[in-house]
Amino acid sequence: MNKPLPASAPAAHSRFSSPTWWRGAVIYQIYPRSFQDSNGDGIGDLPGITRRLGYVADLGVDAIWLSPFFTSPMKDFGYDVSDYRDVDPIFGTLKDFEALVDEAHRLGMKVMIDQVLSHTSDQHPWFAESRRDKTNPKADWYVWADAKPDGTAPTNWLSVFGGPAWEWDSRRCQYYLHNFLASQPDLNFHNDEVVEALLSDVEFWLQRGVDGFRLDTVNYYFHDQELRSNPPLESGPTGNDAPAVNPYGRQLHVYDKTRPENIGFLKKFRALLDRYPGTTTVGEVGDGDRSLDTMAEYTSGGDKLHMCYTFDFLGNGYGREFVTNTLTRFETRATDGWPCWAWSNHDVVRHYTRFAPKSTDPDRLARLMSSLLLSFRGSVCLYQGEELGLGEVDLAFEDLVDPYGIRFWPEFKGRDGCRTPMVWDRNAPYGGFSHGKPWLPVPAEHIARAPDGQLADPGSILAHYRQFIHFRRSEPALFEGDIEFLPSTGDVLAFVRRHGNTAIVCVFNLGPEAADFALPDGTTVEAIGGLGFTASEAGGVVSLPPEDAFFGRVR
Known part of the structure; x- marks a missing residue:
C-alpha cells in the first residue's frame, strides 16, 4: 500500500x-x-x-x-x-x-x-410502484403519457443519449419520459x-x-404539460447541447x-x-x-x-x-x-x-x-x-x-x-x-x-x-471583486479586478507570438511577481512573451 x-x-x-x-x-x-x-x-x-x-x-x-x-x-x-x-x-x-x-x-x-x-433509476422503489398500474399512490410521480392513435410516442422529444425520449411500458401500456437512458425515467415535478x-x-x-x-x-x-413537440433549430446544430452526430442538437428545446x-x-x-x-x-x-x-x-x-x-x-x-x-x-x-x-x-x-x-x-x-x-x-x-x-x-x-x-x-x-x-x-x-x-x-x-x-x-x-x-x-479583488474589460486586440485579453480600494490589472497573451499591451492612459501599476510568468511592464506598456501573463497592482 x-x-x-x-x-x-x-x-x-x-x-x-x-x-x-x-x-x-x-x-x-x-x-x-x-x-x-x-x-x-x-x-x-x-x-x-x-x-x-x-x-x-x-x-x-x-x-x-x-x-x-x-x-x-x-x-x-x-x-x-x-x-x-x-x-x-x-x-x-x-x-x-x-x-x-x-x-x-x-x-x-x-x-x-x-x-x-x-430523474431516478428505473430500479428506484418509486418507479417500481409507479409503473405497476395507473391508480397506485405513485402513479403520477413520473411523466407518463398515452401513445398517439398510431402507437407512436406522444411528442418528438429526443434523449440526450440518443433516440426518442419516450419508452413504451407494457405494464401501463403507456410511454414514460426519459431525457437520458431508458433506465432513467423522469420525475414529474408538476406533482x-x-x-x-x-x-x-x-x-x-x-x-x-x-x-x-x-x-x-x-x-x-x-416538462410541458400540454406535451407540445419541439420545433427544429433553424440555425442548425450548434454543438452546445450534444455532439453533431447526435440528432438531439437539431431541436430547439423549448418544451422538454x-x-x-x-x-x-x-x-x-x-x-x-x-x-x-x-x-x-x-x-x-x-x-x-x-x-x-x-x-x-x-x-x-x-x-x-x-x-x-x-x-x-x-x-x-x-x-x-x-x-x-x-x-x-x-x-x-x-x-x-x-x-x-x-x-x-x-x-x-x-x-x-x-x-x-x-x-x-x-x-x-x-x-x-x-x-x-x-x-x-x-x-x-x-x-x-x-x-x-x-x-x-x-x-x-x-x-x-x-x-x-x-x-x-x-x-x-x-x-x-x-x-x-x-x-x-x-x-x-x-x-x-x-x-x-x-x-x-x-x-x-x-x-x-x-x-x-x-x-x-x-x-x-x-x-x-x-x-x-x-x-x-489572498486577494479579495480576485475572489469577489468586479471585473472591467480593457480594450485589446489580437490574442491579448485584459481586464481589471476591483474590490474596495484595490485593483489588479490582469493581462493574458493567448497566442503563440510575443505581444505588447498598452495600459490605459494614466494607469500606473506595480508588477506582482512570483507567479511563474515573465511578462514585464515599462512606461505603461506590458511586454508579453507567447502564452504568458502579467499581473499588476494599480497605484
Whole structure:
C-alpha cells in the first residue's frame, strides 16, 4: 500500500466560517470511482477520498464536490439513483461519508455533493410502484403519457443519449419520459408530492453536515404539460447541447426543458437551504445558445440558486473574443447573479487536450489557462487531475463503459476518456490508484505526471496551480471583486479586478507570438511577481512573451 502524501494542517482562513464562502470559492471536483481505491476492487471509494484529502487541501481549494456515490445500478455510473439516502456499497457506507465530511471540515474545506433530481433509476422503489398500474399512490410521480392513435410516442422529444425520449411500458401500456437512458425515467415535478419527497431527501444530507449541492441537469426538471413537440433549430446544430452526430442538437428545446415552472421549484430549494446558513448550490445548465441567459435568470434575485455553470467554457471555444463575449454576456444579463466557471469536468474532453493543438507548448498553455480561469469574476470548479496537466485518454472501443460513447462511437467517444483513474505515484502499479485492475485503464502518460514527482518541481503544473490558488485566496479583488474589460486586440485579453480600494490589472497573451499591451492612459501599476510568468511592464506598456501573463497592482 502506498503511503499518502502529507496531510495539510487545517486551513486558517476566515472565509471558511463565512456564510458567503461560496462567492469566489475554488471547488475541486472528485469523481469517486476514479479518485482513490482503498480495498483493491479497482473502483475508487469514500475511504480512498478521505485518505487523499490532505493533497486536495494543500492545493488551497475552498471546497470539494463529490460526483454521485448513492445507491445505484450504475447504468450511468451513479447518475441513476435508486436510493437518495444511502451510499452504494462499492463506495462504502454512511459512516464512511460522515468520516469524509469530518476530515474535510478539519482541513478547512466545505463538502458539496451531486443531487440528481430530474430523474431516478428505473430500479428506484418509486418507479417500481409507479409503473405497476395507473391508480397506485405513485402513479403520477413520473411523466407518463398515452401513445398517439398510431402507437407512436406522444411528442418528438429526443434523449440526450440518443433516440426518442419516450419508452413504451407494457405494464401501463403507456410511454414514460426519459431525457437520458431508458433506465432513467423522469420525475414529474408538476406533482407536489414529488417535490416534497425530493426536498426531504436533500434535507437528509443537510442534516449530515453537507455544505452544498451541485444540481445535475437543473433546467430539466419540468416538462410541458400540454406535451407540445419541439420545433427544429433553424440555425442548425450548434454543438452546445450534444455532439453533431447526435440528432438531439437539431431541436430547439423549448418544451422538454427550461420551463417557466422551474423558477418556483428553485425558490423552494433555496428556501430549504436558507434554513441551513452557509450552504450553497451550483446548478448545471445545458441550454444551447440560451445557456448564459438561463444561468443569469437562475442566479438572480437572491432567492433561487447561488451559482450556475454552463457548457460555454467546456467546449472548443477559445481566444480573446470568445472569452470576452461569454463573460460580458453574463455580466450584462445577470447584474446580481453569480457564475461558476470551469474548463473541464466529468462530462467533456479534458481541456489540456482541447487546447493543446492551439499551442507549441501545451504545458505552458495549461499554466496560463489555469491563471485565466482563476482570475475570472465568479467561483471556479477544477476537475481532478487538471492540476497535473492530465489530458484526455484515447481508449479502445473494448475499454468503453459509458453508454453515451458506445452509442455514438467512433465519431463521439463519450466520457470515459476524462474519467480514467487519478494517479498518485510514478513507481506504483496503476499510478497508485489501486492494487487491483482499475475499472478504466490508467495510461503511462498519466503516470508520468503523478503528483509525487511534480511536488518536488517548482516549475510543474501542479506547483503553479497551488501557487496561483493561494494567491487568489489572498486577494479579495480576485475572489469577489468586479471585473472591467480593457480594450485589446489580437490574442491579448485584459481586464481589471476591483474590490474596495484595490485593483489588479490582469493581462493574458493567448497566442503563440510575443505581444505588447498598452495600459490605459494614466494607469500606473506595480508588477506582482512570483507567479511563474515573465511578462514585464515599462512606461505603461506590458511586454508579453507567447502564452504568458502579467499581473499588476494599480497605484
